Amino acid sequence: MNHSDLSRMLKHAATAPPAGAPVTLQEAIMARVRKDDGRERRWRSFVQWLLILAAASGIITAGMIGWVLASRDTTHTTPPAMELFRTGGPQ
Known part of the structure; x- marks a missing residue:
């Protein structure tokens, strides 16, 4: 090849x-891109599962915290001090 x-x-x-x-x-x-909603469905499903799992973990965490606090509470383990039991009955 020359110049x-x-x-x-x-x-x-x-x-x-x-x-x-x-x-x-x-x-x-372009027609396939316009009608392809697979990516949208996958993202929607991912976000829905993320919200469901976040709500479930929040409910489970609140239940566990409530259970631990209730198990440490000694308010109802002993009967209340009533005047009836101290005096031995009405006189």
Whole structure:
């Protein structure tokens, strides 16, 4: 290849229209992208499961904290001091 051939080839490459996807292929791809809702469904499912698991873990944590606090509470383990039991009955 000599200088004139190289120059002609470079000029031809510079003036050539940009190569792109064929129109039918591009339309087919865009049609598929428009009707493809798989990604949306997967994200929606992920967010729903994330919210459900967050709510469940919050309820379980609150239940465990309530159980621990109730098990440490000694208010109801001994009967209340009533005047009736101290004096032995009505007189």
